[in-house]
Amino acid sequence: MEKQGSLVCVGLGMMLGAHIAPRSRSHIEQADVVFAGVSDPLVELWLQDMHHDVRSLQPLYGEGKSRQVTYHEMVDAMLEPVRAGNRVCGVFYGHPGVFAQAPHASIAQARSEGFQAHMEPGISAEDCLYADLGIDPGTFGCQHYEASQFMFYERRNNPSAYLVLWQVGIAGDRSLARFSTGPAYRQLLVDLLAEDYPLDHEVIAYEAATLPIATPRIGRMPLSDLVTAELHLHTTLVIPPARPMQRDQVMLDRIRALDMAFAAST
């Protein structure tokens, strides 16, 4: 039997006033307690105008403090009023389930304790990226990795597809306690990328606009310039394809054989 408290995690989208879905807004307005995990202070003020009890998750971050600890504390913070029987709404910028650990973890935890919990999608930075850069991920394919994860693990990158690296401003941070890494770390990332891309290959440093009085950042540069580029925690690196797609003739022949067999049988 489900208990009385509940949790919903919703996304505000990226831009103040532009992306919030009616359903997410209703969840915010109908909640007993609202938690805010947003990226822009004016967006947080906007959210505070939607509900009388908005509790910012910002104080849980700290320089030198592992973000893994912060994310666990976010889960604990959101679960506490749920256990007390409240309708809790966790509000996150963008999509609450894209490159966001605490919303997934808090929903899983709430469900495991017998509470009703679910997620409402939002417009993510990825969605804005496609619109602002004019990229269709279906054209050549699109690979997404968290930048540090891309460095820590052996991934099979396909340079005939787009490569999008998130949180590139903290690429190579193993401590989870820093909010930027420097040129030496980025040089390692460039070295890794140089295995698949020429150093003069154009890459894009992208930042979605969070306010309607701002514009997105679309910083084009050669790959080699990434080492000294201005990169923030919210900067995303977009690497367009460097090679044409290669036909898989073996697979095409097998499909053709199937097609012929199908045609012969009809």
Next chain:
Amino acid sequence: MSNVIRFLESMGSDPSLARLSPAGYATAVAALELDDAQRQALQDRDAVTLNALLGGQPKMYCAQFPGREDQPAKREEQPEEEPQDDEESETPSSKKKH
């Protein structure tokens, strides 16, 4: 809701406001009931000053995702063993499990 936030919300939701010419934007801002400092900051599209004037958080962190995890955040299957650390730099508390 402050008039600044209300205006930003309107701009965000109304494409005609978002596409105003510089002169049209200046006229729209001039028509708002604001104190001089807020009006100037809005006119300059200066989000930092606007935030300071409205009392928002002075610093925001946006990272919501760890680059590495000692354990998946939700009950996802981890198909491969994670690499071993040779020089562990994390604090013990970063290994906290659910």
